[in-house]
Each structure stands twice: as C-alpha cells, then as structure tokens.
Amino acid sequence: MKSALFTGAAVTLGLLLASIGSAQANAESTGSHQPTPQARQHGIEKAGDAYMGWVQNTTTKSAAPAVMAPAASVEGIDVSSHQGNVNWAGQWSAGKRFAYTKATEGNYYTNPYFAQQYNGSYNVGMIRGAYHFATPNDSSGANQATYFLAHGGGWSRDGRTLPGALDIEYNPYGATCYGLSQASMVAWIRDFLNTYKARTGRDPVIYTNLDWWSQCTGNSTAFNSTNPLWVARYASAPGTLPGGWPFHTIWQYSSTPIDQDRFNGDQSRLVALANG
Structure with missing residues (x-):
C-alpha cells in the first residue's frame, strides 16, 4: 500500500x-515577442501583429499625402490580418491592380486571413504576391525563408503571381536592429534571399526604408543589382533610395485608408515582374 x-x-x-x-x-x-510601447500604439498587441510600415503609420493616419503619379504606374495595396476579410471587388473598382498579402512572421505566425486575401485579390483579376515579416533574432534567414515558402510564400510563372517579398524593417518587439550587427544583418538577409531563390528560381523583393536600412545594414549595396526594391516613404516622392538601388520597383506612399503602393512602370512591366 x-x-x-x-x-x-x-x-x-x-x-x-x-x-x-x-x-x-x-x-x-x-x-520574446512582447510589443514595445511604441508598437502597441500602432495596434501591435501580440506576436504576429507586425505589418509593413508600422512605424511610418504614426504620422499618416490623419490624412494621405498629395502624391503625383508618374506617367506609367500601377496602383496597388498591401494587407495583413489587421484588414480581415477584404472587399476585393471594391478595391478593384478603386483602381487597384496588384496586392501583397502578409503570409508569415518569423517562424511562429501565419496570417489567419491569408487565403481570403491572397486568393481574393487573384480572383478579381489582380496580380498578387505574399510577404514575410522578418524577425532575424528568432532564427536563421534560411529557416524563415523555408517557413515562408511552406505557408503561402511560393511563386509560379502564371503571369499573375509576384515573387515573394522580404519585409525587413523596424523591430516592434525590441531593439531596432534585432540585436544584430550590420554585418550579421546583411548575412541574415543574404541567407533568406539565397534560400528563397534556390527553391523558386526568383529573387525576392526587398521591402525596407532608408533610415532602417542605413542603421541596421550600414546602407549595404549588396542586393541592389539582384533584388527589386520596395521602398517605404510616406511623402510626395520616394526620396533618396537605400542601398544604392538605382531605382525603386514599388513605392509604399501612404497608409490611408489602407496601405497604398505604386508600381514603377506600366501594367506590362508588372506582368513581366510576375513572369520573371
């Protein structure tokens, strides 16, 4: 007993x-993913809530800047879980012809609205793509690229699917540069890009801004001849580009009433980017 x-x-x-x-x-x-007070002010309450341009959004929610479109351009948007189920027919009627949807963050989060957003944009006729919000302090670039590819970040040459985008910007959960040195950050980015290209044959788009890229990569010029630049600047012009890129491919210019993007070229060039 x-x-x-x-x-x-x-x-x-x-x-x-x-x-x-x-x-x-x-x-x-x-x-390890507790949002900073600043991030909480922008709706980032938990791991996975990060989205493109979350810092810039602090100064542009009240009014959109007056932006003149170039002679040849295509309007688009980017979305994340914050938008929920998107009215894609309405966005098409508003003139949007491409869209990027957040698929993943780090190696721990997938967007619960991804299918509705990614497939919905495609179904109304838009050219669509997926993006990954990077958290380089969590795991290697190769690990996160693999996670992204496994959860919607792939690519196919159908003329309607854009290459995946690496969203590399301010850390909403801690130190701006994720605790990495400039050299280590460049190495992390290269690891992600190389892994994605090895699996898809495509060079991913890089989304960033001049301030973060200068601080955290030393304004590295390592990728300006291979990877299309998606620059974030909420102003009347893209301004000085980071990393020695000779031109931008996409410009995120506002967050009102939803993140607004402009492709630097006409529809035929957007289709060419999709086709690779």
Whole structure:
C-alpha cells in the first residue's frame, strides 16, 4: 500500500513539474515577442501583429499625402490580418491592380486571413504576391525563408503571381536592429534571399526604408543589382533610395485608408515582374 501511494505521488509530482516547465517555456517564448510601447500604439498587441510600415503609420493616419503619379504606374495595396476579410471587388473598382498579402512572421505566425486575401485579390483579376515579416533574432534567414515558402510564400510563372517579398524593417518587439550587427544583418538577409531563390528560381523583393536600412545594414549595396526594391516613404516622392538601388520597383506612399503602393512602370512591366 505504501509503495502504491508513493508511486502515485511521484507520478503526480512529475506531471506537475512538467506542466510548470511547459508554462515557463511558453511564457519565455511569448515574452520574446512582447510589443514595445511604441508598437502597441500602432495596434501591435501580440506576436504576429507586425505589418509593413508600422512605424511610418504614426504620422499618416490623419490624412494621405498629395502624391503625383508618374506617367506609367500601377496602383496597388498591401494587407495583413489587421484588414480581415477584404472587399476585393471594391478595391478593384478603386483602381487597384496588384496586392501583397502578409503570409508569415518569423517562424511562429501565419496570417489567419491569408487565403481570403491572397486568393481574393487573384480572383478579381489582380496580380498578387505574399510577404514575410522578418524577425532575424528568432532564427536563421534560411529557416524563415523555408517557413515562408511552406505557408503561402511560393511563386509560379502564371503571369499573375509576384515573387515573394522580404519585409525587413523596424523591430516592434525590441531593439531596432534585432540585436544584430550590420554585418550579421546583411548575412541574415543574404541567407533568406539565397534560400528563397534556390527553391523558386526568383529573387525576392526587398521591402525596407532608408533610415532602417542605413542603421541596421550600414546602407549595404549588396542586393541592389539582384533584388527589386520596395521602398517605404510616406511623402510626395520616394526620396533618396537605400542601398544604392538605382531605382525603386514599388513605392509604399501612404497608409490611408489602407496601405497604398505604386508600381514603377506600366501594367506590362508588372506582368513581366510576375513572369520573371
């Protein structure tokens, strides 16, 4: 009787310790992605909530800047879980002809609205693409590229699917440059890009802005001849481009009433980018 009681107590104690250990592990994982106070001001309440241009959005929610379109351009938008189910017919009627949808973040999050957003834009006739919000402090570039590809970030030469985009910008969960040196950041980005290209044959688009790229990569020029630039600048012009890129491919120029993007070329060039 004493032996059975002892055995039962030991099992109960073991289960309790395992439960505590699991709770501690989950707390540590969640703790590493606690949004900063600044991020919380922009609707980032938990891991996975990050979105393109979240810092720029602080100054442009009240009114969109007056932006003159070039002679040849195509209007588009980018969306994430913050937009929920998107009225794609309405966006088409508003003149939008391409859209990027957030697919993943780090190696821990997938957008629950991805299918509605990614397929919905395609179904109304738009050219669509997927983007990955990078968190370089969590895992390698190769790991996150693989995660992205496994959760909607792939590419096919159908004339309607754009190459995946790497969203590399301010960290909403901590240190601006994710605790990496400039050299380490460049190496991380290269690891992501190389992995994606090896799997798809396409060079991903890089979404960033001049300030972050200068701070965190030393304004690296390593990718300006291979990867299309998607520059973020909420103003009347794209301004000085980061990394020595000779021109931008996409410009995110506003967040009102939804993130607004402009392709630098006509529809035929957008289709050419999709086809590779």
